[in-house]
Amino acid sequence: MNSTGYTDEKTEYAEVCKWRDDAIADGWSHTATYDHEAEDRVCTLKKDGFTAMVITRELDSSKSKYKYNAEINAWGPDKLSVSLQSVIYNMSDLRAGLRRCNWCGANNVDAYMVGFAGRCCKPCLPKARKQLEYPGWTD
Numbered sequence: 001m002n003s004t005g006y007t008d009e010k011t012e013y014a015e016v017c018k019w020r021d022d023a024i025a026d027g028w029s030h031t032a033t034y035d036h037e038a039e040d041r042v043c044t045l046k047k048d049g050f051t052a053m054v055i056t057r058e059l060d061s062s063k064s065k066y067k068y069n070a071e072i073n074a075w076g077p078d079k080l081s082v083s084l085q086s087v088i089y090n091m092s093d094l095r096a097g098l099r100r101c102n103w104c105g106a107n108n109v110d111a112y113m114v115g116f117a118g119r120c121c122k123p124c125l126p127k128a129r130k131q132l133e134y135p136g137w138t139d
């Protein structure tokens with residue numbers, strides 16, 4: 001899967017679908033994210049203050065370069081994004097993500113907010129800010 005979640009690999013699409021299904025089985029509430037798109041394509045999940053938006057779209061090959069758009073975006077109770085280490089659903093991975101730097105991947109560190117919802121460690125803060133908080137970034 002590339003960083004934007006577009007892929008031709010059915011296994012990657014299936015893994016994201018399984019993450020969603022496993023989360024729901026583990027008690028996450030789930031609703032359609034958008035009024036105009038079915039829940040089985042884009043859904044918002046919530047549990048214990050965490051939020052995840054899971055995209056599992058099969059794309060129309062006549063309109064798209066890729067066959068699938070499959071991605072998991074997650075945020076912690078602190079509203080900052082959580083990077084997952086595995087596409088295999090695991091609540092402890094999400095909890096550990098609260099103390100994981102989304103820039104360098106360091107674990108068990110104090111996390112700071114950068115940009116709108118970025119999470120990074122103290123050493124990464126200057127470069128992360130430089131990258132995200134350019135002049136006018138809140139416009």
Ligand SMILES: [Zn+2]
Nearest residue numbers: 101104121124
């Ligand atoms: Zn870092």
